[in-house]
Amino acid sequence: MTATLTEPGTPGTPGAPEAAVRPASVARGYRFELVKLVSQWRIRLLVLACWIAPALFVAVVSQQSDLPVDTVFGRWMNATGWAGSLVMLGFAGSYALPLLTSVVAGDVFASEDRLGTWRHLLVAVRSYRRIFAAKVLASLTVILVLVAGLAVSSVVGGVLGAGDNQLVGLDGHLLSPGAAAGQVLLAWVVALAPTLALAAVGLLGSVALGRSPMGLLLPALVALAMAVAQLLPLPVALRFALPTYAFISWEGLFTSPAQTGPVLISVAVCLVWTVVATALAYFLFLRRDFTNLSYDGSARRTITVGALPLVGLIVVAFAVLAAATPSLGSGVTQDKVQRSLSVAFAHLYRLQTDELHRPAVTEAQLDVTSACTKGGDLVPQEGPGNDWRCVVTWHLPDVATTGQAIYQLDVTSDGRYVADGDGPKEVNGYFQVRTPIGDQPNPMWQFDGNVELL
Template sequence: MTTFVLSGHAARTAPLLSGCRFELIKLLAQWRVRLLLLACWIAPGGFVAVVGTQSSLPSDTVFGRWMHATGWSGALVILAFSCEWALPLVVSLVAGDVFAVEDRLGTWRHLMIAARSPRRIFVAKALASGSVIVLSTAGLLLSGIVGGLLSSGNRPLVGLDGHTFSPAETVARLLLAWLCVLAPTLAFAGVGLLGSVALGRSPTGLALPAVLAVALALLQLLPLPVAVRLALPSQAFVTWRGLFTDPAQVGPMIIGIVVGLVWACVATAGAYLLFLRRDFTDLANDGSGRRIVSGLLPLVAVTILSVLVIGFAGGGTGSGIGRAKIERSLETSFAHLYVLQTTELHRPAVTEEQLRAKAHCDKGGSLVADEGAGNDWRCVVSWHLPGATAVGQAIYQLDLTPDGRYVADGDGPKEVNGFFQLRAPYGDAPNPLWQFDGTVDLLATSGKG
């Protein structure tokens, strides 16, 4: 590292705290970043407040069908939307441009003279971009909560297994879910830093995190083995749903967090090493494809190693979705929601234990193996009522995605799981047994207990 000498005295490098403050001010001075922060702190609340007053709800989004029931559903819809679109976009606009902007403006030599330490420049820029990303994430969280509570109130939340969570439980799990998705967000931020350093003023570096997020989202739609699916850095964008079952499905979530953090560390370390080797005297630097390839290769190695470790630890080679798991999940959801329906119809109280709900599921007939995702799952749920000799039965069609989420659509009898309105504490609402969301733990054992 070069030492600058002025009047016979070695020049000091700029303090790290001052460098961080300087880089943060530079970021916040950009109109693009200001608009981004403003959108993160205002748009989610406005969206939830508006949608919460509409008769048509985003039922294709997890928790979307419950937005009239409680404001916490709106906050979770914002979380799901943020994982798919908002957070990758925030990372691209902030971390993907924090180094490249110096190339476009041709200010590297001035910055090096002022700071006199490439190491401190990198740390200051990484911390500043990370601070803006965390601030944007906090805005998405708080705005979604405020908008949801103002539009639909502070009522209990129905989870992905039909279990009802109190507002206090929901707050705790919602905060944990946002902490969970910080891991893949930091992973994409590390990739953004890597692209910004390696590709210079090229716009490819700016788009790299977003392109990676879209590619991984498309990959998650494929019927991947469990070990491969859990080794993806974006998996924690999905596994937070497991917090909203009782008991929580923590296995996939923990693996997703660890993988995301490892990706964040490796990508950031790669960006750091490339930055230290950079020739700042070359004003015509437009980045190098060779440098970005060398930076991405360790991430590929991390993914392969993760697949091997997860598979060796019991992650399995199959899809993680089998008939026994689906039946167990459907039984639990049906029992919880039947109790909810009984309460809202003012019928005699019944408990999940008294119902003894049992499900039998089949995928595509006798010629198709009963495993994996698809929209051809057909299930029959049977249950008992106290004092009754007859056994009740209800039919469901399941649309199951490769990540373990399913939508159960009631197919009769109409008086049990058909569409009809009933009087809920928040007003008229659809029959809770008509359509509902559920989730299968991809790492759970297949046996039915």
């Protein structure tokens, strides 16, 4: 029996009888698409890896003496389990999450082209719109399961390997285990925003490029290009206009007070990207030619409907941020570096005082100030670089002399810096300090900091 379709834009045969066959519901289509995804061996392998591998990695590394100190929070992995989850988050944002979105969202439509199963699916569901919704929801569900696995597994491995201890923030202040748990969870939630944006790009590539492998690679390539761009000396407004900046902005949550401005801006940019890229994918999907079994996408339509609107998003976001905030420079200025270093030094000095069982002192009593210079006199005193040299000055109660310490700073373009103690040795040199969780390096020897670019 021939059936007519009740929705515009759905496949059908003219001249059908009056009794129309209703399209399958979105819920049934969603269950069907979810079963198809989960039945794939590579998806099952990814789910298994995301729920097991992070725990093993974090637990093993936490027991090593050679820690990944070049990664933010890496130097604290054997002191607290919460640091391990944040190290895994940094790795996931750079590598794992873009690849996961490519494998799931970048292939959810293209797989039908490769297998030649579009006609069977269209006959079974009888609605373009419901097919699109079901595939989007199924891919989103799998991605959420994968991200949840990375987060939960890394936390479990960290707590088992290093314990549920307090965490040292990026400005030297201490977070209790409960506060650290909340901030770590929030950081993973923030990382969901750019993951969704890349997933939407994957949907767009999967629809626009058909059987072409470029659709599968598109989210990873976009993430790689934007990661390279973040390494360049770009204006702050342009950094925030890229959706992948949210993979970095969560670091501002671990200062006191938290740097919520960059986090909110980057999440908002990601959500706009998610909506626009998904809408473009939907627009292209409704105009697909499903009679062509060798469809590899239309280059002209992919550029005009897919790529150019997303580039336009970057331009618009850059213009809005440049007009709303003073963010046309690098964001790394002499005053910001000095202020950030002073705050971190004061917090860490108190931590060192407590670990060495010296008389307690407050930040107000220390009255820490910093004087930083970058390169020589002819070099502008701003911008990233490893040539920042700072002299920190502080005072102790009832002590006439003023203390001074020297630090060499390596400031990256995203505002993160590593401070390396350069004397005096008894203040910021290397030596072991006995703590309740075991011997740890002097907390003032080397530490990570963060300059708020806005």
